[in-house]
Amino acid sequence: MKPWILGLTGGIGSGKSAVAQCFIEHGVHLIDADHAARWVVEPGRPALAKIVEHFGAGVLQADGQLNRAALRELIFKDAQQRRWLEALLHPLIGQEIVEYLAKAESPYAILVSPLLVESGQSKLTQRILVVDASENLQIERTMQRDQSSAAQVQAILDAQASREARLKYADDVLVNDRDLAWLRDEVARLHNFYLTLKGGQP
Structure with missing residues (x-):
């Protein structure tokens, strides 16, 4: 049976890559746009x-x-x-x-794309998971990761879809504001739920 496709998206610094990695550990096939x-x-x-x-x-x-x-x-x-x-x-x-x-x-596969909604790639998916974090947290994480300034990160945030716009498209939201152990548990919970879905819908 053909796998259904989960779209995974989130703004810069939301922790998309960490979430994607957790899904890979569950054996889910994943492509990054x-x-x-x-x-x-x-x-x-x-x-x-x-x-x-x-x-x-x-x-x-x-x-x-x-x-x-x-x-x-x-x-x-x-x-x-x-x-x-x-x-x-x-x-x-x-x-x-x-x-x-x-x-x-795998029973479902994941398309990771920062511009899932803006690029129209969401048309390829049957369900959308948005990784969400507060703007302050996004800025803080991205500055640490890329050694960039707050202004540079803000410019990227301004160019991406707003949190509100992204959340409008979400079937599931993972608020990523705690530690990695918590994140792993959340992904395991979502993974088990996704395994029960046919075609991405309950």
């Missing part, structure tokens, strides 16, 4: 050739890998270029995700 986004632009893949053709060789590093920082600079300042890039990459990323999820062998 960020990883899929990296695969589609690897050297030798058609997307990279198109990006170079469009933006020029300045977006490549010496070893032929995509220079993300250079590309980010180009599209950050120009909404039209950003839209061009998204139109190229989003369908390819979607295809990678669909192909990977189709191979999953």
Whole structure:
């Protein structure tokens, strides 16, 4: 039987990765949209050739890998270029995700995506779990993890969907504001519940 798909999302610093890791420990197959986004632009893949053709060789590093920082600079300042890039990459990323999820062998599989709602990837899922944390906690965690300033983290938060918007789409919410042992118990509880679902719905 084909696994049903759980969408796992949450803002920066909410603890999505820790939650994802707990599900992996239960043997759940999982794909991260960020990883899929990296695969589609690897050297030798058609997307990279198109990006170079469009933006020029300045977006490549010496070893032929995509220079993300250079590309980010180009599209950050120009909404039209950003839209061009998204139109190229989003369908390819979607295809990678669909192909990977189709191979999953657990009763349900997980698509982890920070932009699950904004990118339309939620259409691939039958149920959505939102990892939630207060904005202060998100800022504190991200500053520790990325050595970034509060202002930098705030800018990323402002670019992502608001907590309210994300929670509107949630079938399940995991408020991640305690320790890892508690988080593991919560994920185990959710996992056992998900195993009872057919097609993601009770």
